[in-house]
Amino acid sequence: MESGDTNEGAKFKDSKFKQEIHSKVIRAGKRTYFFDVKSTRNDEYYLTITESKKRFGENGKYSYEKHKIFLYREDFTKFIESLQEVVDFIHGKQPEEIREDVEAQADTEEVAEEEEVSVKDYTNVEFEDI
Template sequence: MESRTELDEIYSKRVNAGKRVYFFDIKSTRSKDYYLTITESKKRTEEDGMFYEKHKIFLYKEDVNKFVRALNEVVHHLKTNLMSDYAFDKNDRDTESYQK
């Protein structure tokens, strides 16, 4: 029999971003309902060793369209109104792999 962890991990995408790593994971509930988790993981070093600080957002199906619209709007505003002179694509190390 499959464990709960094997059942609820459906799809995952990892984004390395310097000292941070972002995880976009699609998971399922026991009733086969799906949701998205967005996790930011940052490596921290302290006196007693290294650990990962994590922050997580749960995004449910009824909010997906609203979330994506708001995210697209905010990113568009950032790129066109606030930072139009910044070369976002030039500084994106993963751009080449997405274009293939």
């Protein structure tokens, strides 16, 4: 098993890599966010949040700039409460035209995600099968 595998429940205590249990990827414009649940050697779960952004160098080559946050179980409640508080503050204080632009963009992204899901769930049925 490679370090990037996300099979739930697999345990490799002798591995030099932290065990990944579950992952969620969010693509947001030029950035990609990764929410990864990992396991310590003591089988305690924690969360890493990684922001990845593609950067182009002067030589035409690109690299990825990454920033990572480690969040441990004992801090989840405080983190979630504080995040919700600042998001609510932003929503309440943001000028109306910016809120409308952000909401319209979010609606467009939701429709695109729904269309993507429906395409994946499509079943080809031939009339002869009925």
